Amino acid sequence: MNETILILDFGSQYTQLIARRLRELNVYCEIHPFNKIPNDLSAVKGVILSGSPFSVRDEGSPVPELSGIRKKLPLLGICYGAQFLARHDGGDVQPSKIREYGRANLGFIDGNSKLMHGISLNCQVWMSHGDTILNIPENYEIISSTESVKVAGFKISGEETYGIQFHPEVYHSTEGSMLLKNYVVDICGCRQEWTADSFVETSVDSLRKKLRNDKVVLGLSGGVDSSVAAILLHKAIGKNLYCIFVDNGLLRKNEFAEVLHSYKDLGLNVKGVDASDRFLDALKGVGEPEKKRKVIGNTFIDVFDHEAHLIEDVKWLAQGTIYPDVIESVSVKGPSATIKSHHNVGGLPDFMKLKIVEPLNALFKDEVRRIGRSMNMPGFILNRHPFPGPGLGIRILGEVTPEKVRVLQEVDHIFIQGLRDDNLYDKVWQSLAVLLPVSSVGVMGDERTYENVVALRAVGSTDGMTADWSHLPYEFLSKISNKIINQVKGVNRVVYDISSKPPSTIEWE
Ligand code: XMP
DSSP states (O other), X not given: OOOEEEEEEOSOTTHHHHHHHHHHTTOEEEXXXXXXXXXXXXXXXXXXXXXXXXXXXXXXXXXXXXXXTBTTBOEEEETHHHHHHHHHTTOEEEEEEEEEEEEEEOOEXXXXXXXXXTOOTTOEEEEEEEEEEEEXXXXXXXXXXXXXXXXXXXXXXXXXXXXXXXXXXXXXXXXXXXXXXXXXXXXXXXXXXXXXXXXXXXXXXXHHHHHTTOEEEEEEOSSHXXXXXXXXXXXXXXXXXXXXXXXXXXXXXXXHHHHHHXXXXXXXXXXXXXXXXXXXXXXXXXXXXXXXXXXXXHHHHHHHHHHHHTSTTEEEEEOOOOHXXXXXXXXXXXXOOOOOGGGTSSSOXXXXXXXXEOTTTTOOHHHHHHHHHHTTOOHHHHTOOOOOTTGGGGTBOXXXXXXXXXXXXHHHHHHHHHHHHTTOGXXXXXXXXXXXXXXXXXXXXXXXXXXXXXXXXXXXXXXXXXXXXXXXXHHHHHHXXXXXXXXXXXXXXXXEOOOOBTTSOSSOO
């Protein structure tokens, strides 16, 4: 069992960052909603209470039940977490006179405190709070202060319970990682053994125990997550893992053949299914983006269901789900009621009745890559840009036709290959080409042309939630634009997308 730090989520935008920082310290942690504390705490070495958009003074603000934890396990309250503890114990929390956001410096540090050990006087911390702890209960000791916040950090006497007003998880808190390390290592006693290699070893072991001789089916997409999940499962159960890689006709040029080939090279038991005609037929006459997504999604389910049926006696469906998809976040607006679309269509396809195994559901995206590297997977697969499930289907604006797919594949290929050739591919997070539903006038030789416009887009991002357009060199853009117009019949104009997200999304549809 992994030594675990439990992070109780009160809805702060920074909660996932706390988890990221702890993982960087090679300490395993899990985020749980503040009101869903797991019953089994046997592996838990410490608990962190996150921040929150609520004020502890608000009616209906989140109130955790800490009686099973406090004085039994070390506890660290951050921002709201600290204010909650202070107020709960009889301290006074009031709206700040000056709302304190941004940089501050720790002008006082109690050097004897285990939490503050080694932290430099006057180091920068990141504040983001509308409330301040004005008075602390008697058994609290102040362990750090800033010029305007006297209680920037406290310890409760007689217990390993701490609170801090600033956010150590944010990079702008320059020594935040050291503070978190003090907490998880010196106070909670974690051994920092959560590494890629140890993850592979323990996962393979537990997958073997769980799956025994059962057959497992997995849909490969060519993306990082499903590929790493497949290799991990393959390590555990070998040929009992049946992979299905579907060509929906909306992949990049040559991608189906190349990726299928490299999967086979990796030793995977993989079946390539060319269903392009079926997808393109289903897309005939469909122009609305969400409708296209539905048609592509439903066709995939039909194809996959049919293929899964051909595997006799298969018991499990493996998925490359990662941690951000499974974290049950505390919603500020109340429990969200999103119903996945497949729950709306009467009757589930047969493969959805299989038992589910998700070997990556405790990992963040870059950890998935690290696990892949530790299993010696090729960079070609691990460093690929994200590619959406509906593929080129949502990059051909309006109706999708085989001819438009051909044109976009050629354009996209020139762009992507150009990025690789000029060592720019790894410098951008995602790159894509879009075929616009407009024609523009041009001139080639002595002839007037009236042909398609394509847009190129390259963005920098960390998680796709926000993104900025990449400042690719003009010389590169000029070269690519010439190449596209000269080589791709049907295109006479190239534009570069210089919009950031928000407000623009990464994809155009
Ligand atoms: P947007 O366009 O919302 O995209 O800024 C954010 C990230 O999500 C990808 N994306 C999708 N992925 N199915 C997918 O599997 C989809 O329908 C879909 N739409 C957008 C997009 O490529 C980007 O990485």
